[in-house]
Amino acid sequence: MTEPVTIGDCTLYLGDCLDILPTLGKVDAVVTDPPYPNREDLFATDTVWPVLRSLIPSIPSFVFWPCTPDYPCGEPDAVHIWHKAVPIHPRSEIGNVAGHHYERILSYGLGRKSEVLRVAAIMPKFAACQAECVNHPTQKPIALMESLLKRTHGAILDPFMGSGTTGVACAKLGRKFIGIELDDGYFDIACERIQKAYDQPDLFVPAPAKPKQEAML
Numbered sequence: 001m002t003e004p005v006t007i008g009d010c011t012l013y014l015g016d017c018l019d020i021l022p023t024l025g026k027v028d029a030v031v032t033d034p035p036y037p038n039r040e041d042l043f044a045t046d047t048v049w050p051v052l053r054s055l056i057p058s059i060p061s062f063v064f065w066p067c068t069p070d071y072p073c074g075e076p077d078a079v080h081i082w083h084k085a086v087p088i089h090p091r092s093e094i095g096n097v098a099g100h101h102y103e104r105i106l107s108y109g110l111g112r113k114s115e116v117l118r119v120a121a122i123m124p125k126f127a128a129c130q131a132e133c134v135n136h137p138t139q140k141p142i143a144l145m146e147s148l149l150k151r152t153h154g155a156i157l158d159p160f161m162g163s164g165t166t167g168v169a170c171a172k173l174g175r176k177f178i179g180i181e182l183d184d185g186y187f188d189i190a191c192e193r194i195q196k197a198y199d200q201p202d203l204f205v206p207a208p209a210k211p212k213q214e215a216m217l
Helices: 017-023 039-044 048-058 126-132 142-149 165-173 184-199
Strands: 005-007 010-014 029-032 061-065 078-083 102-108 115-120 156-158 177-181
Touching: 005 184, 010 165, 010 184, 017 177, 029 142, 048 061, 142 165, 156 165, 165 177, 165 184, 177 184
Parallel strands: 010 177, 029 061, 029 156, 078 115, 156 177
Antiparallel strands: 005 010, 061 102, 078 102
16 A cells, blocks of 8 residues: 545545555545446455445445345445436446446435435436546546535545546535545546646536627628
């Protein structure tokens, strides 16, 4: 594990979350999208999930999860449905599970036992979501992550940070963020995106059209 990178209120760790999670102080919520297509492998092996199982039930959490019958951390309090009219990435890139037109977002510690709630009927501003995409096969729209963060409070932890979308959303909302990523390539992308989010708060908001100068009579 290397020394963490601090960008604004975001603290980013390059390393294995299994090693880093026990060293962290208190966080207020978890918002994470565990890696796949090997999610089932993670669930079956005695590596990452034991740590998450001990962490998630104790604090409010949102966990993205494919359409499989099992749950990574026990039965959730609620299952949110993220419906996407068109997957951001072609199915051939990321496998059949992720290529579905919806994903489940499991909610823990936020009440509403056993309800099914729709998070977004369609990806907000699909063209803008496409413009946000970087070299990551399962990147989520910033607006979607913001909608989840607004249902929580305090410091947010993402132990599978990936390209840093949760951190970008935290930066835009003025929230404290702790992110962990094992892949150094994605870690660099996350650092760059989060830094840009602080440098250019409205980076992903389309600029207004320039006024046209009327022809002189």
